[in-house]
Amino acid sequence: MNVPLITEANELAIAGVEISDLSKRFGDHLVLDGISMSVKPGSVTALIGPSGSGKSTLLRCVNLLETPDGGTVTVGSQTIRAGERVKDRDLLALRRQVGMVFQSFNLFPHFTVLRNIAFPQERILGRSREEAEARARVLLERVGLAEKADQHPGKCSGGQQQRIAIVRALALNPRVMLFDEPTSALDPEVGVEVLAVMRELADAGMTMIVVTHEMQFARDVSDHLVVMAEGHIIEEGDPAQIMANPREERTRRFLSAVLER
Amino acid sequence: MGDALLVVLLGLPMTLLVTALAFAIGLVGGIPLMIGLRSRIRAVRLACRFVVDLIRGVPPIVWLFLLYFGVSIGAFRFDSLTAAVWGLGIISSAYLAEIYRGGFATVPRGQSEAASALGLGRTVTFGRVLAPQALRTALPSIATYLLSLLKDSSIASTIGVADMVFNATMFARQNPATAGIVPFFIAAAVYLIISVPVAVTARRLDTRLRRTH
Numbered sequence: 001m002n003v004p005l006i007t008e009a010n011e012l013a014i015a016g017v018e019i020s021d022l023s024k025r026f027g028d029h030l031v032l033d034g035i036s037m038s039v040k041p042g043s044v045t046a047l048i049g050p051s052g053s054g055k056s057t058l059l060r061c062v063n064l065l066e067t068p069d070g071g072t073v074t075v076g077s078q079t080i081r082a083g084e085r086v087k088d089r090d091l092l093a094l095r096r097q098v099g100m101v102f103q104s105f106n107l108f109p110h111f112t113v114l115r116n117i118a119f120p121q122e123r124i125l126g127r128s129r130e131e132a133e134a135r136a137r138v139l140l141e142r143v144g145l146a147e148k149a150d151q152h153p154g155k156c157s158g159g160q161q162q163r164i165a166i167v168r169a170l171a172l173n174p175r176v177m178l179f180d181e182p183t184s185a186l187d188p189e190v191g192v193e194v195l196a197v198m199r200e201l202a203d204a205g206m207t208m209i210v211v212t213h214e215m216q217f218a219r220d221v222s223d224h225l226v227v228m229a230e231g232h233i234i235e236e237g238d239p240a241q242i243m244a245n246p247r248e249e250r251t252r253r254f255l256s257a258v259l260e261r
Numbered sequence: 262m263g264d265a266l267l268v269v270l271l272g273l274p275m276t277l278l279v280t281a282l283a284f285a286i287g288l289v290g291g292i293p294l295m296i297g298l299r300s301r302i303r304a305v306r307l308a309c310r311f312v313v314d315l316i317r318g319v320p321p322i323v324w325l326f327l328l329y330f331g332v333s334i335g336a337f338r339f340d341s342l343t344a345a346v347w348g349l350g351i352i353s354s355a356y357l358a359e360i361y362r363g364g365f366a367t368v369p370r371g372q373s374e375a376a377s378a379l380g381l382g383r384t385v386t387f388g389r390v391l392a393p394q395a396l397r398t399a400l401p402s403i404a405t406y407l408l409s410l411l412k413d414s415s416i417a418s419t420i421g422v423a424d425m426v427f428n429a430t431m432f433a434r435q436n437p438a439t440a441g442i443v444p445f446f447i448a449a450a451v452y453l454i455i456s457v458p459v460a461v462t463a464r465r466l467d468t469r470l471r472r473t474h
Contacts, residue, residue, distance in 0.1 A: 063378055065374055065377060065378060088382075092380050092382065095377065095378060095379070095380040096380040098378075099378075099379075100375075100378035102371060102374070102375060102378075104369075104371050106369075106371040106372060106374065106375035107375075108372065108375075108390055108394075109394065110393045110394055110397070119389070120379045120380070120381060123381055123382075123385055124379065124380050124381065165375075168379070169378075169379070172379065172380070
């Protein structure tokens, strides 16, 4: 159990993320209105805010699952400018630096757990099947799911699927990890297993941006808290400080609503 | 009775040939049409939608007549088998394109998003992530279509393809006093004997695939 979740080669290459004046509209609705945000290499940023505040959209702009309408996104040394045509090669290069974990896991149901983790490595890193599967087994062992390797994801619980999804992304040596409400579809006691893996990853020094409603996780694990509402960042800073003493009325209302749940 | 059975059975290879070739054309031809139906470009989508609806909106027998009697380019004319195979093949393409499209529509959006986020290219995502899942849900419909195609292949008899129905018709005409509708009963039995195992196999395959899901 002493194998690190992230490899040494990867550790040296952990990247930061710079977002500058980012905007995105869906039809007439301005979902992101000039967002600027800086994520230091190796830091954990928690994104919170009411639903519809644009936090998921912001996250999805980092790996261009959504195409921004204005502004720039920089991951490591690669900058994407909105409005410029992104070459397929650059798009893939960006996505290969950034791992993402979804609320609904999105494992491939027709592959076994092992193939879910090995297949992307073979395609993206050009690893041999043996090498990729060996790495997959090590990582599965690491998150306590070695015995699930040959089953299909449908046979795994939600918490297991989400840990597999995390491992699938990590196997590609990402330099940044994005988490889009990773525990929202899980029962609280199951979510804990997933949060434990995320906490370990944070301790190992991965750059993480986490959209979450888990306030305890945000306070204990994240280095930086960003509160969003209606497409703006309304407040950001030290997590404990903001939670204890929000400057904005809007933040106060949101926090009390979440904590009272 | 024995003669009728023999004559009808002599048409069986032709029935199977027309069905198999038309189905093969449909399986392949449905792919580009389906891709067109899912295109990001509106004009392509509309054009393919128009073609699919046009093909499906005209009865198969009319398409076969149009191909067989209506096409003459210089000295070129379709012989009856070619007209039947291509006519039914093109019709199958349209139906199967729609079935494929329906299969893809059931694959959750998250699947292609996850593939994109991992950095998989468009071709790999399509071929290895989306298509296998789409095919699994489409499989029962594809099998059902194959069964209806087997029966519809009898339309080829109207332009002179010597399949089971053609032979049954001929036999009935040549033996008006004795044959009655016996040859058609025989043909019906043969169609059933082929259809039922296909249907059963398809259902088995379907439940098995569902289990592994």
